[in-house]
Amino acid sequence: MSVLNSLSVRSLAAPESGIVEVKKYAHARENLLPLWVGEGDLPTPDFISKAAVDALNAGETFYTWQRGIPELRDALGRYYQRHFGASMSPEHFYVTGSGMQAIVLAVQALTSPGDEMIYLTPTWPNIVSAIGIAGARAVPVGIDFTQGKWDIDLGKLESAITPKTKALFINTPSNPTGWTATENNLRDILTLARKHGLWIVADEIYALYHYAGGRAPSFLDIMEEGDRIIFANSFSKNWSMTGWRVGWLVAPPEIGQVIENLIQYSTSGVAQFMQRGAIAALDHGDDFLAKNFARAAQSRDILCDALIATNRVETLKPDGALYAFLKIDGVTDTRAAAFDIVDKVGVGLAPGNAFGAGGELFLRACFLRDPAQIADAAERLSDYILKKSA
Numbered sequence: 001m002s003v004l005n006s007l008s009v010r011s012l013a014a015p016e017s018g019i020v021e022v023k024k025y026a027h028a029r030e031n032l033l034p035l036w037v038g039e040g041d042l043p044t045p046d047f048i049s050k051a052a053v054d055a056l057n058a059g060e061t062f063y064t065w066q067r068g069i070p071e072l073r074d075a076l077g078r079y080y081q082r083h084f085g086a087s088m089s090p091e092h093f094y095v096t097g098s099g100m101q102a103i104v105l106a107v108q109a110l111t112s113p114g115d116e117m118i119y120l121t122p123t124w125p126n127i128v129s130a131i132g133i134a135g136a137r138a139v140p141v142g143i144d145f146t147q148g149k150w151d152i153d154l155g156k157l158e159s160a161i162t163p164k165t166k167a168l169f170i171n172t173p174s175n176p177t178g179w180t181a182t183e184n185n186l187r188d189i190l191t192l193a194r195k196h197g198l199w200i201v202a203d204e205i206y207a208l209y210h211y212a213g214g215r216a217p218s219f220l221d222i223m224e225e226g227d228r229i230i231f232a233n234s235f236s237k238n239w240s241m242t243g244w245r246v247g248w249l250v251a252p253p254e255i256g257q258v259i260e261n262l263i264q265y266s267t268s269g270v271a272q273f274m275q276r277g278a279i280a281a282l283d284h285g286d287d288f289l290a291k292n293f294a295r296a297a298q299s300r301d302i303l304c305d306a307l308i309a310t311n312r313v314e315t316l317k318p319d320g321a322l323y324a325f326l327k328i329d330g331v332t333d334t335r336a337a338a339f340d341i342v343d344k345v346g347v348g349l350a351p352g353n354a355f356g357a358g359g360e361l362f363l364r365a366c367f368l369r370d371p372a373q374i375a376d377a378a379e380r381l382s383d384y385i386l387k388k389s390a
Helices: 009-013 018-025 046-057 070-084 099-110 126-133 154-159 183-196 253-264 272-284 286-308 334-345 371-389
Strands: 093-096 116-121 137-142 144-146 149-151 165-171 199-203 229-234 247-250 323-328 362-366
Touching: 009 126, 018 334, 046 272, 070 093, 070 247, 070 272, 093 099, 093 253, 099 126, 099 199, 099 229, 099 247, 099 253, 116 126, 126 137, 126 165, 137 154, 154 183, 165 183, 183 199, 286 323, 286 371, 334 362, 334 371
Parallel strands: 116 137, 116 165, 165 199, 199 229
Antiparallel strands: 093 247, 144 149, 229 247, 323 362
């Protein structure tokens, strides 16, 4: 028996990331513009790093609260009051080792082997594998792409519900499409969940990247006491903290001990000095967040305007999140195209086949970067597209 054959079926079924595959291929290239992963080009600001360094130097290196230090959970309450108008006690907040772990914990809490969780596709692929590794079945429901815009069909969503369905995974604003649910969309989804007794896992990581102005609509705007909703979030996008691997959950206090137990048996909590940096981000990071948003908005316009002007790209400017999801005329194999674009013009894009059903003909570009770099990338991509169609 080979070593691989001795491993669990679930671990063997976890696929290699199609995004990481392209990134590894081009890792050492010079003059490369990396738009493949969902992060910006700014490092974590000094006021956040200093708070962590000060705590580290002060000896905050011991085991700590598994739900998160009380000061960080208080800071999360202030953040939600300020940005969402939502008053929640610290008992609603649970600090996790990244937004990814927040999602994994939600899946573990809600599903058993053989259960089903519905998600909207195209989607960030990690949720699909997180469900599968937990032993549940990930059920895709496609959102529709018409004249460059994405929209949800509630009838398709309801028709996917079976007696095995335990939860709906709803990411809005969406990675990779930029689809952003309206408040009416959210009301319809919540009504459906109530009707069928389902949980909602709400991935609202990009809520503050909403280009119509203000933050995006949230389930927090419409939910009532007793609604079964778990929110997954991360410090990564708002405050340039992708490498920190710190996130959080918002969940009903009634299930708090379950979440704490799952944290105990996975990471046993997030390092206390990192949580001090997270507090600084929440309490003093609104100006930096606004700077990140302004750069994203400007770069979104630069990239999308240039690509649409080629008349060979089917897309519109996304309503939310950090990505242009591009359908280029004549491109049918986006994995091959992503490698070719790296080789020909030195721009790193994520292939659409990595995002599941409905994404196969698209390429994803993250535009949370210096507008000058995005202008360069737009010029290179436009040149590639026009030469390919000539």
